[in-house]
Amino acid sequence: MAEPLLALKDLGKQFGGVQAVRDLSFVVGAAEIVGLIGPNxxxxxxxVNLISGTLPPTRGDIHFDGRSVTRLAVSERVPLGLARTFQTTSVFAEFTVREQVLAACHARYRTSALGSVFRSSRARTEAREQAAKTDQILAFVGLSAVGDELSSAISSAQQRLLMIATALATEPRLLLLDEPAAGMVAKERKELAGLIGRIRESGTAVLVIEHHMGLIMEVCSRIVVLNFGQKIAEGTPAEIQQNPAVVDAYLGGASS
Ligand SMILES: Nc1ncnc2c1ncn2[C@@H]1O[C@H](COP(=O)(O)OP(=O)(O)OP(=O)(O)O)[C@@H](O)[C@H]1O
Ligand SMILES: [Mg+2]
Structure with a gap:
């Protein structure tokens, strides 16, 4: 097997007395959809905060695309191809849907200081490219029809898609999704499953956290199961569904 895109090695995170993540090791391949599940x-x-760089680990190592990114800031990881969405929706209320995606495209292709010497022609070309790319991404996630709506005015399911669109604008090689289906009804979850499949087909690997087992079982080739910060199982959806330790973790007082 080729070297994995992402490799976690003995990752640990402690918050005061709480060991939130302990000795966590797993890999995500370049063309994989991996599920990360576990009780609340x-x-x-x-x-996901450790992988994206939102939080520094207490110990362990994160390799991405063949290099250690453990000590890199979020802003240094994004250009390498690491993007994420958050468990809670965060949209810019006063931006339209298109403006928010365009802003993310712009952040990716910021004209360099030297480039600004040629500002008039180059900036115009860039602006055209970014507008085209924005339209392409909106169509890809299914938000073309609401491109001119304010981000705050669209449905919560559409806001979740907008968060994915914003992350895709950075052209990630690995997309981290934290509960993308939260608040969605069955039909919206079905469409989301299709979108996650298309993201993988476009060449972006996905690591997805979800409580909806139907979605996880449908889209993931492999699943990693956490309980009390530790990996208790890893395998195909069929293997995970039959794993006694997983069944115990979910039935043993967990709320989901
Ligand atoms: N910033 C923080 N400060 C202190 N404790 C934290 C912090 N973030 C998480 N924790 C604790 O770490 C543990 C793991 O939390 P985490 O949010 O990673 O769980 P989760 O699996 O995402 O849960 P959920 O399914 O409810 O989203 C919990 O005990 C939580 O209270
Ligand atoms: Mg969570």
Missing amino acids: GSGKSTS
């Missing part, structure tokens, strides 16, 4: 408080979001 098992360390899923903390793991």
Whole structure:
């Protein structure tokens, strides 16, 4: 097997007395959709925060695309191809849907200081490219029809898609999704599953946290299961569904 895109090695995160993530090791391949599941408080979001760089780990190492990114800031990881969405929706209320995606495209292709010497022609070309790319991304996630609506005026399911669109604007090689289906009804979840599949087909690997087992089982080739910050199982959807430790973790007082 080729070297994995992402490799976590003995990752740990402690908050005071709480060991949120402990000795966590797993890999994500370049063309994979991997699920990260576990009961509430098992360390899923903390793991994504460590991978994206939102939080520094207490110990362990994160390799991405063949290099250690453990000590890099979020702003240094994004250009390498690491993007994420958050568990809670965060949209810029006064921006339209198109403006928000365009701003993310712009951040990716900021004209360099030297480039600004040629500002008039180059900036115009860039602006055209970014507008075209924005339209392409809106169509890809299914938001073309609401491109001119304010971000705050669209449905919560559409806001979740907008967060994905904003992340895709940075052209990630790995997209981290923290509960993308939260608040969605069955039909919206089905469309989201299709979108996640298309993201992978476009060449971007996906690590997805979700409580909706139907979605996880449908889209993931492999699943990692956490309980109390530790990996308790890893395998295909079929293997995970039959794993006694996983069944115990979910039935043993967990709320999901
Ligand atoms: N910033 C923080 N400060 C202190 N404790 C934290 C912090 N973030 C998370 N924790 C604790 O770490 C543990 C893991 O939390 P985390 O949010 O990673 O769980 P989760 O698996 O994402 O849960 P959920 O399914 O509810 O989203 C919990 O005990 C949580 O209270
Ligand atoms: Mg969480």
